[in-house]
Amino acid sequence: MSFLSKVSNFFKGIQVYALVGESGTGKSFRAKLVAQKYNLQAIIDDGLLIQDDKILAGRSAKRESNFLGAVRVALFDDKAHRDEVAKVLHKMNFKRILVLGTSEKMANKITLRLQLPPPVKFIHIEEIASQEEIEQAIRSRRIEGKHVIPVPAIEVKKSYPQIFHKAIRVFFGKKEKPHKISGNNTRVYEKSVVRPEFSKKGRVEISEAALTQMVMHCVNEFDKEIRVKKLVIKTDDRGYRLVITIDVPFGTQLSATIFNMQKYIIENIERYTGILIEEVSIIIDKISSVEKRDDEENYEKPKVLSADQIIKKIKEVSLSDSFKKERKKKNHKNDSTSDGQEQN
Secondary structure: OOHHHHHHHHHHOOEEEEEEOOOOOOHHHHHHHHHHHOOOOEEEEOOEEEEOOEEEEEOOHHHOOOHHHHHHHHOOOOHHHHHHHHHHHHHHOOOEEEEEEOOHHHHHHHHHHOOOOOOOEEEEHHHHOOHHHHHHHHHHHHHHOOEEEOOOHHHHHHHOOOOEEEEEEEEEOOOOOEOOOOHHHOEEEEEEEEOOHHHHOOOOOOOHHHHHHHHHHHHHHHOOOOEEEEEEEEEEOOEEEEEEEEEEEOOOOHHHHHHHHHHHHHHHHHHHHOOOEEEEEEEEEEEEOOOOOHHHOOOOOOOOOOHHHHHHHHHHHHHHHHHHHHHHHHHHHHHHHHHHHHHO
């Protein structure tokens, strides 16, 4: 985001909150609760802009036929998609917005692409749901392939009838825990359960071997003279972390080259796999000398001469030229004498 955009958002008073947690842990299920608790006017979830019980703009990642396509939609990778949502955000002039993401990095990337300020507060799913509730949500996602869109069934059916599964009504009281309906203290939220095509086909995972091959390919494509000596892949609840040990040729502009290579690796792997790379650390193990080419092996660089050496060379050349002229004159004289003798 540009400096002017940040200043503009500051004076507009826009505040963004982010609800983060691994996929399938129940973020969408609790999104409205969080929005109400912090007085947030709109929710951005899986490619959709939602206000109260209506979808204002965007398209749902749940509609995609494959997992990678769903990730791209959730990250607003398509320009037309993000422009549509950004335009409605600007028109509605929301002051407080909730963004859902699988990690803090994903939430930051969404806000950046929608020209919103970075989140002022990150709320982790573990802060608002028990471990038992999270595990139950994960089981439902992995075994049954069920996903939640935090809007009523009527809103989902008209846009995504092919993936609609069922509607659920959730009752929450003042303490934000489910309980029986009793008087005016109860809040009722209707949500839609959907089953995307990609969830019916099973899970998609990427092995460390495949990820290693992709990193090697990215480095080679970025600069063929950089050699990867070692690659360590670390994973945690926030994403993947890569530690790459390399050799670089002498004369490489390290700061610019390493920064651009980190960016190149992250952008390409995220684009083609759908996974999020939290960090790429580069360790320079060796600066190697540039290998000579075959035609350069017998090549000698010109020697640098001092002033005295240059004067000496000039004298030698001059004496050599004088000697050549004298010799040429002598030879010419001898030739003339020989011709005269022959005539006699």
